[in-house]
Amino acid sequence: MKNILVTIPVNDGHRERIRGIAGGCRVDFVPRNEVTEAQVAEASVIIGNVPAKMIRASQRLELLQLESAGADAYIAPGLLSPATVLCNATGAYNRAVSEHAVALTLMLMKKLHLYRDAQRAALWTDCGSVSSPVGATVLVVGLGEIGLQYAAVMKAMGANVIGVKRRPGPCPAGIDQLVLTEEIDTVLPRADVVCSILPGTAATVHFYTPERFRLMKKSALFINCGRGNAVDSDVLLKALQEGEIAAAATDVTEREPLPGDHPLWRQENMVITPHVAGGYHLAHTHERIVDIACENLRRWMRGEEACNVVDFETGYRR
Amino acid sequence: MKNILVTIPVNDGHRERIRGIAGGCRVDFVPRNEVTEAQVAEASVIIGNVPAKMIRASQRLELLQLESAGADAYIAPGLLSPATVLCNATGAYNRAVSEHAVALTLMLMKKLHLYRDAQRAALWTDCGSVSSPVGATVLVVGLGEIGLQYAAVMKAMGANVIGVKRRPGPCPAGIDQLVLTEEIDTVLPRADVVCSILPGTAATVHFYTPERFRLMKKSALFINCGRGNAVDSDVLLKALQEGEIAAAATDVTEREPLPGDHPLWRQENMVITPHVAGGYHLAHTHERIVDIACENLRRWMRGEEACNVVDFETGYRR
Numbered sequence: 001m002k003n004i005l006v007t008i009p010v011n012d013g014h015r016e017r018i019r020g021i022a023g024g025c026r027v028d029f030v031p032r033n034e035v036t037e038a039q040v041a042e043a044s045v046i047i048g049n050v051p052a053k054m055i056r057a058s059q060r061l062e063l064l065q066l067e068s069a070g071a072d073a074y075i076a077p078g079l080l081s082p083a084t085v086l087c088n089a090t091g092a093y094n095r096a097v098s099e100h101a102v103a104l105t106l107m108l109m110k111k112l113h114l115y116r117d118a119q120r121a122a123l124w125t126d127c128g129s130v131s132s133p134v135g136a137t138v139l140v141v142g143l144g145e146i147g148l149q150y151a152a153v154m155k156a157m158g159a160n161v162i163g164v165k166r167r168p169g170p171c172p173a174g175i176d177q178l179v180l181t182e183e184i185d186t187v188l189p190r191a192d193v194v195c196s197i198l199p200g201t202a203a204t205v206h207f208y209t210p211e212r213f214r215l216m217k218k219s220a221l222f223i224n225c226g227r228g229n230a231v232d233s234d235v236l237l238k239a240l241q242e243g244e245i246a247a248a249a250t251d252v253t254e255r256e257p258l259p260g261d262h263p264l265w266r267q268e269n270m271v272i273t274p275h276v277a278g279g280y281h282l283a284h285t286h287e288r289i290v291d292i293a294c295e296n297l298r299r300w301m302r303g304e305e306a307c308n309v310v311d312f313e314t315g316y317r318r
Numbered sequence: 319m320k321n322i323l324v325t326i327p328v329n330d331g332h333r334e335r336i337r338g339i340a341g342g343c344r345v346d347f348v349p350r351n352e353v354t355e356a357q358v359a360e361a362s363v364i365i366g367n368v369p370a371k372m373i374r375a376s377q378r379l380e381l382l383q384l385e386s387a388g389a390d391a392y393i394a395p396g397l398l399s400p401a402t403v404l405c406n407a408t409g410a411y412n413r414a415v416s417e418h419a420v421a422l423t424l425m426l427m428k429k430l431h432l433y434r435d436a437q438r439a440a441l442w443t444d445c446g447s448v449s450s451p452v453g454a455t456v457l458v459v460g461l462g463e464i465g466l467q468y469a470a471v472m473k474a475m476g477a478n479v480i481g482v483k484r485r486p487g488p489c490p491a492g493i494d495q496l497v498l499t500e501e502i503d504t505v506l507p508r509a510d511v512v513c514s515i516l517p518g519t520a521a522t523v524h525f526y527t528p529e530r531f532r533l534m535k536k537s538a539l540f541i542n543c544g545r546g547n548a549v550d551s552d553v554l555l556k557a558l559q560e561g562e563i564a565a566a567a568t569d570v571t572e573r574e575p576l577p578g579d580h581p582l583w584r585q586e587n588m589v590i591t592p593h594v595a596g597g598y599h600l601a602h603t604h605e606r607i608v609d610i611a612c613e614n615l616r617r618w619m620r621g622e623e624a625c626n627v628v629d630f631e632t633g634y635r636r
Contacts, residue, residue, distance in 0.1 A: 095450060095452060096448070096450070099424070099427075099428070099450055099451070099475070100428055100448075102424060102475075103421075103424035103425060103427070103428040103430055104430070106417070106420060106421035106424055106425075107421060107424075107425055107430055109417075109421070110417070110418055110421040112421055112422070112425055112430070112431075112589075112591070113430075113434055115589075115590070115591045115592070115594075116431050116434040116435070116589065117434070117438070118592070119583060119589070119590045120435070120438070122578045122579075122580075122583040122584070123578075124574070124575030124576060124578075124592040125592060126592065126594055126597075127594070128599070129598075129599050129600070129601070130414075130418075130594075130599045130600055131600070132413060132414070132417055132600055132602060133417070134413060134602065153474065153475055156471065156474035156475075157417070157420075157471055157474075256442070257442030258442060260440045260441075260442075261440075262440075265437060265440040266440070271430070271433075271434065271437070272433070272437045273430070273433045274433070274436070274441075274442040274443060274444060276433075276444055276445070276448075279444075280447075281446070281447050281448045282447070282448055282449070282450055283447070284450060284452065
């Protein structure tokens, strides 16, 4: 009898669905922080981000279905046996992360961070002019599903959307203009909003250089809901302090948690959320993760090819 | 020669436009706080909210074009001569106020107010589950242009929109269901978001009673970007303190400014902005006010009927 180890959060309905698919297998539901090395070693399928160090190239492991989009911790050479198929949960986070990015954009446009600060001091104070999505040029850097969903909402609110992507291709619906990543410097000076949804790859580390911040409008708003290491926190701080851009909001930082003594925390025109855009914060995300896991479990039972298979070159879905 | 007194903010382009229309008249541009009683008494047309007490039923005043949507201060019997046509700037604020309401809604949904508080303490802390516009039932109370524009964005983000209006009529495009104001209690229990854009009339004072807050879901979010006196601040505070609703955001309060010692300021699940959704905070609003004023000035020059004429019964556009 093969073992299936499930470490993602599940409710009764999820348990029933998984057991229904895995007829003839033993299914163990174990919270991630209670998993033992023995359970990992005996599993043919693992659903959930078990600690990477526990895997030890298990020969028995046929399918590792992550609950995250990022797979960085699992693609190190030798960590997984060549026989193991690694799948991620790309797609599960689209709605949650794109909405969080829209919320952060509007918060900055309407200066709601400054009004929240004023409220804490019981101050009925006018913080001055605001901006609007209508007619704004919004640069969406990284055109995966999250970027496309963010773009669609901004466009529905009246923005002119420029999409930035790595590889040439047709302009997706809802994008007014498409430019290649290598051409980004030609459009940065036109952007009222730069929203970064770049994945964490070698090519995107410190993508936003001091020169790129200088190319932006002094009134530009910078949003990061992709990977934290696309921006050096000190470079971002300097761009804000020196007025290269007007304000920024980020859900991710290069070091997480951002150290408590980092001055970015106290920069007034900086909004920080602690990597919560994704996760299990939206019920929909949880359902989508279970959906992806169930689909791959079903395929594995039938000997079919998995979906959401991770490309070890990029760390992302093939 | 007739006098035209302009007290709204104007730039060189605006001055030129107004002078271009008002050929043969004397045009004075005077900031509102520098206007004299003599200037008001001599004006045939006033563009701007001059202090009501200065008007003294001037027989000379033919057109008073306000820069606000509300005209409450100018409809008192005897204040204006029967010969004066009173016009407001309804329409100028639609974009700014509807966007502010969307921004507040997303702020509450994504708990960005709590994350801002955590940021101020340099705390990388997870504030738990969030909600999404997708599939949310959003009640839009007051279906003027602001309410309709708010509804359109929430619908584009996936919400199910119920519109609430005073008079029966066809269901406007973008509204999934229409109910009459007198029937609101039948739909309040279904709402995930209640967004109030009610005008300030006798019928809307303290519209949101304790009973109505009790009818709402405990998870409901309440937004007010209409008039402050639709909600008694103490009733709202109690609804938040007792968990009748999950959170609220308001741009308006019954007393403005909200007194510094009012506990609403310090209620964590309450977001307050100081009546800034409208005003001149968005450049677009300013242009629209000038557009309306120029249109009515043009009509007055030609002896045509004005637009945006205030109904003295309701205080709003006829």
